[in-house]
Amino acid sequence: MSATEHLLYTEDESELRSGIRDLLTERVTLAALLARIETNEPYDPKLWRVLTEQIGAAGLAVDETHGGSGASWRETAVVMEELGRSVAPTPFLGSAVLATAALRAVHAGALLADLAGGRRSASLAVSFASVPGARLRYPVRADGDTLTGTVTSVVDAGAADVLVVAAEAAGGPVLYAVEADQPGVERRPVVSLDLTRPLTDIVFTGAIGTALARGEQAEAACATALTTGAALLASEQLGIAEYCLESTVAYMKTRHQFGRPVGSFQGPKHRLAALWVSIAQVRAVARYAAACVAADDPDTAVAVAVAQAHCSEIAVRAAEECVQLHGGIGFTWEHHPHLYLKRAKADALAFGTPDRHRAILARLVDLPA
C-alpha cells in the first residue's frame, strides 16, 4: 500500500498522544522550562525516565526481540509532535531517533535494547546541520579502535551515555559505539541558539570504541539515521507550529485594545487563518514523510526533502507570528514565544536548510538549474 494511504492517525497513535500530552502538560511548564534552560542540567531526567521507562516512547521503532514495542517511525513521529508542542527538554531526537535509527541499521541488538528500555541514552556524533542525501564527512579518524578528531554541534550528546561515531579508518568508514564517560572523550557544551536543545562539541583524543559496522554498511547506517531524523523533525515542526498558532489565537481572544479583542481585527485574523491553512499542509507532508521512512518507501528521499523544505518554513513563520502577535510580551524572556522561535529556527537550520532541500529536490525530480 502506498504511503499516501497512511496520512491519518490511528487510534493507537491518538491514545499514545494523549498519554504523552498529559505527562508533558504536567512536567514541562513554562516556569520549569525557564528555570532549567540556563542551568548545567538542561534536560529533565525525571521526564526522560517516565517517557522511556513507563511510556516506552524510545522503543516504538524497535522490534520486540530488542525490548521495543514493534510499532514504527510513524508512532515515533507522534511523540515528536508532542515534544515539539511543548519544546520539551529531552534527548529524544538524538537517542530515540538518530542513534536508534543507526543502531537498527547495523543490528546492534544489546545497545538498541538499552536505548529502547531507557536504561541508557545515546547520540549520533554528527553535526546537527548535516544534510541527509549529501556526501558524508568523517571528522574523526580511527587507528585500530582508537579515535581522534572533533565533531562540532552534536545534538543531545551532553546527556548521552554512549556516542555512536562514524570514523574514517584505513579500510573505509567504521561505525563505533563509544562510551561517553572515558578519558579520551571531552564534551564541550556549546552556547546554543536553542536553549531547550543545547548542542555539544565532542573532542576525541584516543578514545576507545567498539566497532559496530564497516564500509558501506557503516555509511548506510549514518545516511539512514540522518534521513530518519530529518523526516521526524518535520513532525516536531508540526507540533511547534500548532502550539504557536493555538497559543496566539488564545491570547488574541483575551487581549483587548481599542475596546475590542485584538483577534477581532481582520489584519491579524487573516494571518492566523492563512497560517492554519499552511499547518494543515504541514500535517499532511509530515505524516507522509513519517509513513515513507516507516515503510522504507522508494519515495523517501523526495518525501523528506519536501518535508524539510516545507515544514521548516511554516514552523518558523508560526513562531515569528507568535512573537509578533503577542506584541510587547512576545519579546520578553518570561513568556513562551522566544523559546518556540529559537527551537523553530534551529530546526530549520538542522538537517539542511529549506534551500538545500530544494537543491536536493531539483536533482531528485529532474528540475536542473
Place this chain on the structure above:
Amino acid sequence: MLTANELDDRVGEFITAHRDTDDALGYLRARFDAGLAWVHYPVGLGGLGAPRALQPAVDARFTAAGAPSNDPGRIGIGLGMAAPTVLAYGTEEQRERWLRPLWTGEEVWCQLFSEPGAGSDLAALGTRAIRDGDEWVVDGQKVWTSMAHEARWAILVTRTHPELPKHRGMTYFVCDMTAPGVEVRPLRQATGEAEFNEVFLTGVRIPDAHRLGEVGDGWSVARTTLMNERVAIGGGAAPREGGMIGIVADTWRERPELRTAGLHDRLLRLWVEAEAARLTSARLRLQLAAGEPGPEGSAAKLAFARLNQDISGLELDLLAEEGLRHDEWTMRRPASVDFTTRSPGYRYLRAKGNSIEGGTSEILLNVVAERVLGLPAEPRVDKDAAWKDLPR
C-alpha cells in the same frame, strides 16, 4: 443498513439486467428508480438510505461498465446545491417533481443568488418578491450565474420583507427559467469566454407552490445550499505533478534555454507547495472516507487558488516572448474550466477567478478565523438595522 458488498451486488445485478439497452435516458431513469443514483438519498428519490461514503464505489462501478453518464460537470449546480436543498426543504410533491429529471440531466439547474450589490455580503440582496394571491411577482438582477443559458430551473433567493433586518426578510423559491420576464445575458470574463450570465427578472410570476421553506426563512434555506457548495471529492489521490505544475515542469525540462536562477528558485518553491497541496488533498480524501470531514476543505480551496495563480504567473515569466502571444479571444460558452489545453495566458487569466468564485479568499479566511479558530467577529453595523435602511 445496506453493506458495501450488498450494494455492490445490487449494482452488478442492475448493470447485467440493463446491459443491452441503448436508451441512455431510459438507463439513467431506471438507475434512479433502482435507488442507485445517490445511495444516501431516501428510497423512492433515487437512493437507498445508505451511507454517503458508499457512493464513490457505485459511481466507479458504473463508469467501469461503460454505463451512460448524467454528465455531472454539466449539472453540477443541480447535483451539488439544488438537490440537497430540495431534499431538505421540499414538500413531497416538490421532491418528486424535481429530483429525478435533475439527476438524469434532463433538466439543468442554475443558482440565482449573487447580485451586483450583494457579492460576499449575499444577505444584502435586493431582488424583490411581492405576494399576489397564489403567486409571487419577482423583480431584480442576478449575476455570476453559470449555466443560466441552458437551465430549466433556478434556485432563487429574494427579499420579501425590506423592513426587517437583512437576514430575516428573505424567501427562497424555485424559478422556472422559461417563464416570461426571465432574460439571460452572457457575462464575458477577462478570458474572453462567458462561463457566466447576468439574469434580469422583470415581473416574473412564481407560484407559491414553488417556494422552498417558510416565507421569511430564505436565509436558513440558502445556508443549506451554500454548505453543500463544496465540490465532492472522490476517487484516488492525484498523481505527483498532476496539475498545472506538471505543465511548467515539463517546459522547464524540455527548454533549458529559458532557465534562470531566479526562475529556478521559484519553480522549486512552487513544486514543493504543489506537492504539499497534493498530499493535503490526499489526506482530506482519507478523512472524508473515514467519515471525519474536517474544515480542511476551505484550506484546500484557499491553497489551490494561490497556487494556480503563482504557477500560471511563473509559466508566463518562463516563456517570456511566447507568453506575449495568446491563442484566441473568441467568446465561448464553456461548461467547465480547461486548465490544460489552452495557452499559458488563458491559465494565468482564468486562475484569477479561483480566489473570487465560490467565496473570495478574504471571506474564506474570515470563515477559517471565526469558525475554525474561534476568533471573534468584527463589530457589525448591519445586523439589526432594517434592510431598507442599509447604505448601498
